[in-house]
Amino acid sequence: MSGPWLNHLDGIGQQFEVMVEVNALDENDPEDKKFLKMLRDICDVVRDAEIRSAPELPEVVEKAHTVLDKLLKYAYLEDGLFKQYIRCFAYSDDNPVIEDSLQMAGSDIIEAVMSFFTQYLHPGADRPPLPEFAKTDPWIKTPRPHPLTTRLSRFRSGVPISVSASTPRAQLIYQARAEVKQYFLAAPCAMMMSSDGSVLAMAEAGGYRARDPILRTVRFDEDDEDGPDMLEFAGKRQDTGLSNVARELEMDNERTLIFLADQDRIKSFRWGPNAEGKLPKRLPNVHTMNSERVYNGPLAVLPGGRLLRAGKGKAALWNLDSLETHQDNPKKLIGEGKVNVDNSWREEDSTGIERSSGSKATSIVAFADDPDYQPATWHWHRPTGVLLCAERRRDTEGFSCISMDIEHGGRRVTRYLGHGHDPEKFATSPSDPNVFWTAGADGYARMFDIRRSLPVLTFDTGRQSDACAGIVWIHPDGIPTLFTGGERTAQIKMWDVRARACLYELSTGNNAVQHMLWDDRRTTLIASTDRDSAFTMGGPRKFRKAKIPTWATFTAAAAAAKPYEKAKADRDAHGADSSEAPETHEQGNQENASGEDEVGSQDEAKDEGDHDSDEDVAAEEEEQDDEFEENPRYMKWPTNAYHNEQFYGYAYNAGEHVILQYKFRENPDYDLPASGGDDFF
Known part of the structure; x- marks a missing residue:
């Protein structure tokens, strides 16, 4: 005897058709609760059928896909319900959505609001103080777990590091002890x-x-x-x-x-x-x-x-x-x-x-099961011998995700539900053959068990303001770890999967992440980045005078490295154990918590627009003018960059398409990539 799941899904489909017919869905509400509840209810039906090992589970999954596809196509119609990406809906208490603990407004948005205020609402007026929700602490107020943690990382406050000396390779990664080089x-x-x-x-x-x-x-x-x-x-x-x-x-x-x-x-x-x-x-x-x-x-x-x-x-x-x-x-x-x-963009006689x-x-x-299926991306899953496949909406009006057995006539093996937009990339790890991740254009990274249709864990990587452009799934010392890359947000986040938390993010020099991969032999993360894609939502790149605190300069970074370089040279000269890091003037949380730094102070790290008086503004600008004279390369900063100059411990703007290497090492080279680009000087 069949269960109630198919009937329940039919009922949700009929409910949706009635609500469309009577205009019961609010097209002006980007988070229409009635619509999102229908999406969640569909996933709950599938989840219940899985838990109860329903004999008709394959039919339930296919029916759920049909109903979801109908709702999602309606949502993304030109005159449809949602003008932006749909919020995550395929979650439960046991399969949650995890957000980054750092909630911030992008510097580009703040700059746009301030410009609108001073140019249109109150022409000629001074910039008002930033509201509390728009303020982000400068880097010197954030945790730094090790003296050799790269200054191009920013750790989250209150998130403990779940590795130790017993997992040395993972410890290097979790402490962000990385050399950062650009090409x-x-x-x-x-x-x-x-x-x-x-x-x-x-x-x-x-x-x-x-x-x-x-x-x-x-x-x-x-x-x-x-x-x-x-x-x-x-x-x-x-x-x-x-x-x-x-x-x-x-x-x-x-x-x-x-x-x-x-x-x-x-x-x-x-x-x-x-x-x-x-x-x-x-x-x-x-x-x-x-x-x-x-x-x-x-x-x-x-x-x-x-x-x-x-x-x-x-x-x-x-x-x-x-x-x-x-x-x-x-x-x-x-x-x-x-x-x-005839369709070449190159010269015909090239x-x-x-x-x-x-x-x-x-x-x-x-393809045996679907003559119209058109994969836009796929990934050979070696442990099972199937292809993980995903559509692209602009090609097929859908974004179905499946596994396909190409050796047996392109037969569909499993359908994976829960994507609210295009799954852009897949990530797998040989250390866990039953799990894969998808990077979504809607800003979510979803973890799937290859044997189940719904995600078992979801990370909100971009807070719906950014696509998840790159993804890497690794197991250093057996510890499950995820890297995700952002386009507009121009960063790479490292997620502790066991702790279900974002531990830190890495700077990409205001460049959009395009692709990422992991070089396991050298414990190195590699990312190719695009100079222009990060600014598509804010128009072409524009520049303003940079406002770089002294602690975020190359000079400050070099000063911080001197004790380490001296200790390293002494060890090399005397043949001492080189695995022990030297003491430096930056000892992580304690010094940062005190707010004091040898090469800077909290006063130099005030957020842009967050000043006590006009005198403070003038004093800071005068001090920064002196910095510009000493360091002429720090002349400009992209106005519509997501991060301001104080977000990381070193103000780095790539200025060109670059490939970035984050090499995690016991004793990393303390050098940092130089900012560049014709527009930057």
């Missing part, structure tokens, strides 16, 4: 690292108006523990020969191949040694494959030397070992005729475009 690059499009950590590959948009498809590679030596230096990183880039910028990237570790794809074609490049056993300075183009402008979705490398690319309702598959290569017949085009470049039309697919795999 300049063209606009980042995709990023991936080989499974053995030997090669980092990036797809970039370079050249005039960022129209040229660039492959950048970084090769690590086997014994290299520190990562590349600036010269090595900058020197490995080449034009891929594609007609347009490559947005999809994948790597075959067994065959040492990098795959890049635009709308028309896929090209592979070998990073491994050639026939003579030598590593090439320029990676050779091995294959060219024809996507036929039909299979233009994400790539996946399957076991047995097969490459898969998604289309609508089906995917194309190439058996790599049977394909013609450019080395078989040098200078001969692969495929029938020349590539059609010598950079390689003209092969490419090998056609070996076979086509139709």
